[in-house]
Amino acid sequence: MQAVKRGPKSWIWLAVRLLVAALALGWTFSMAPWREVMEAASAIAPLSFALGVALMLGNMWIGAIRWHALLAAYGAERVPRLPFLARAYWIGTFYNTLLPANVSGDVVRGHVTRQSFPESNAAAYVIVAIERFFGLAGLILVVVLVLSFHPVAEVSVPPALALVAAGVAVGAAMSPLLAARIGRVIPGRIGEALVALPRPTAPLWFGPTLGLSLVTHSVASLVVWVMLRDLHPTVELLDILVLMPLALMVIYVPITVAGLGVREVAFVGLLGEIGVNPVDATVCSLAFMGVMLVISMGGGLSHLVAPLDWEFTPPGEKEAEGDRSSDP
16 A cells, blocks of 8 residues: 655644644643652553543443434435444454544545445545534533532533534434535536435434433543542532543643643643642543553454454345444
8 A cells, every 4th residue: 555645734734733742731830740640650550541431442332332323314226234333343443543644544534434325426525524513512501500519619610511512413313414505506427426415304313312421421521520629529420521622622722642732731631620739630530541551552453353344235135134333
């Protein structure tokens, strides 16, 4: 396979992101000296770290169910089985975490399910993008919902933000309809591709999709709480359910590779609101990154051992029930 050549702009953007990460880490370790961070890290029990890994692996399945629901909402002719989607999610995490763009795994997931929509291969990529917006909406809603009955320090989020989050989800879900209208006035292949994008045929699936987004981000917050309580046994889970979605929003913006640096700054700033010192906040952030690296490396190894191929049979051809999808 021929290597993909990077243009000058790509290299400049990568250099900027690495610089931002370096500056953010420099600020973090000025607040939390590296030697103290290493000493404090020993307080996190191996069992807590292992539980964090197990919870995030379970989150892959929740994400797969959400992805399955969106494919059904847009009338996919063929929807892969959940084991295949969960493995694709797992492998996608490897590419999202370790490659600079933070979206490479989404491209992989769209590619392996592109035959769900035989009339428009681009549709599968659009579904993955829409799922990302549902995830962002869920992230915001977790914060708003918990804050509505559990105030956290000086953190203040206007309730109207819940409407914004819902609007993000609805806008993303309806975007193919707008694209189709635009496509009718654009000549050539681009217009044809836009018109061919899928339209929602079962919009009732959008509710469960948003609900599953709330669950996935709650699980991620639970992972942080499990490890943080080894450092601060009195920390409340509800506090983490508010603060961690805010901290993890940096992952949605590709400012640095895998959020490195800016995530640590966010942890230090937000956990400081509930009395967590910079050293322990940094340890918790790095421990969470460690969990994600373990998950990601497992996904990469899985892809190395066996290709991620879904054997698609065109509609109308007979096939055995057990052979409708493969999960190598």
